[in-house]
Amino acid sequence: MPLDTAHPLNSLGFAKSPAETRVVVAMSGGVDSSVVAAQLAEEGYDVVGVTLQLYDHGAALAKKGACCAGRDIHDARRVAEEMGFPHYVLDYENVFKDAVIDEFADSYLGGATPVPCIRCNERVKFKDLLETAKDLEADCMATGHYIQRKMGDGGAELHCATDAARDQSYFLFSTTAQQLDYLRFPLGHLPSKDATRALAAKYGLSVADKPDSQDICFVPNGDYASVIRKLRPEAAAPGKIVDMDGKVLGNHDGVINYTIGQRRGLGIGGLADPLYVVKLDADTARVVVGPKEMLxxxxxxxxxxxxxxxxxxxxxxxxxxxxxxxxxxxxxxxxxxxxxxxxxxxxxxxxxxxxxxxxxxxxxxxxxxxxxxxxxxxxx
Incomplete structure (x- = not known):
């Protein structure tokens, strides 16, 4: 956007006042996105908070401490009330199941180690939610991700967060150039998570001390296998643990219980050298193990x-x-x-x-x- 000297760029890069700039904030209910919404509201932007309901909060998949759970929707709504901007909850359960959960289950069964958080950003938050933001006539959409958007000679560029410990670039690599034009990441320049919590305290947010979510939102306590069993009951087929030459070393209760690089819990003790999972063959229900150098x-x-x-x-x-x-x-x-x-x-x-x-x-x-x-x- 060319610089309008009569209307200097605001903090979101638009040549108009904050009050004339509508921004949809994707609110998960956590401290990060809450701070983004509160900060932009305080700066005078026309803020609209949106929270996605991604799965059935009464189901066994939901858990305390995960993003997008029922408590988080309540927390996001409360922040919006505290800061005085509208907040909406959108039911994206079917989209999330089709675009993220089903592929997660199928990929895991295929011997892969999927990263559903990337697919969620790619197929739900930065696709459907972004289009919703445009339907709401927002100038941009802001999130609480720790990553930076900088303007270069060729347009908007994606850069790592200042705080390497919080950087989320691994989970946002699939952000397209077109999406990057529309997105804003107000926290990417902060030196630490402590700085974010300090802002939450400054704004008097109820979520200032809320713990960070640690696991995939629909995977209770990081237990992938239990989720796969629920989604694909046929997946727990027993099979053989074999070495690289196909020699049977033991039995297993389903390839879903193993990941590449796993050493512990293989149930094949008594061997001279430690062995690691080097391959998962879902088609033959075989877990292939070998020495560490095979990894x-x-x-x-x-x-x-x-x-x-x-x-x-x-x-x-x-x-x-x-x-x-x-x-x-x-x-x-x-x-x-x-x-x-x-x-x-x-x-x-x-x-x-x-x-x-x-x-x-x-x-x-x-x-x-x-x-x-x-x-x-x-x-x-």
Whole structure:
């Protein structure tokens, strides 16, 4: 947007007053999105709070402490009342089930390790909710994610949060350039979560001391297996635990109880060297185990790539970048070799253990905080 000297840009980047700028705030009921809404309301913006009801809060899947649970809807509504702006709850249960939960179950059964929070951002929050914000004639949509949107020569860029410990870039790599034009992330520049809670206290918010949610919202206590059993009762088929040569070492009660890289709880004690889960074969109901070195890989096939670089990805045969192959690991140097506009092979400089199909591979600029997008790891 060109600079209008008569109307300087407001804090959200629009050449008009905050009162003339409508912003939809995606409110989960937690402290982060509540602070965003309260801050923008205090600055005089035309704030509309929206909370998504994503699953049946009376069902066994719901749990205390997860985002989007019944308590969180109450908390979001209360913050809106405290700060004096309208708040709406939208029923997205069917969309969430079709776009996120069902794929989570199917991917897990297929031997992958899915990341449903990414799919939720991609297919629900930054798609359907974003379109709802436009229907409400909002100028933009703001969220409480810890990530930064910065303007560059080629337009809006995605950058890591200032606080590396809170950075959520791994979960937001699929944000498209078009979505980035419309989105705002007011917390990305803050130095720490303590700074966010200090703002919550400043605004007198009832959620100022509310604990952070830790798990996937529909997975109680991180117990993936129990959720899969509920969604796909046939999934707990027993099978064999085998080594790389196919030798049977033991039995299991369903591949859904295992993840790539798992060592403990295999039930195959008495062996000279420790073994790890290196492959899950849902078709044959086999859990394949091997030595730790079998987990290490340097070549990562990636597809469904969302590219956020200024130049087209296919404009070069190689891109020296940094990548993250798990949310809990820091970026590591790699080379990206495009195959098509949405597929590539990533070669890691140093081998990584536990690279699993279903996880994301996120691309970073080696020399700055910029995110170049990413894609999904597949079996190749």
């Amino acid at each position: 290490a890989t340097r070549t990562v096939p990636v597809r469904e790539i969302n590219w956020l670089g200024d130049e087209p990805m296919m404009s070069r045969s190689e891109w020296p970048i940094a990548v993250r192959v798990r949310s809990t690991r820091p970026p590591t140097d790699a080379v990206l070799r495009p195959i098509s506009a949405t597929e590539a092979t990533v070669e890691l400089t140093l081998p990584e253990e536990g690279v699993s199909p279903g996880q994301a591979c996120v691309f970073y600029d080696r020399d700055s905080s910029r995110i170049f997008g990413g894609g999904w790891i597949h079996k190749g």
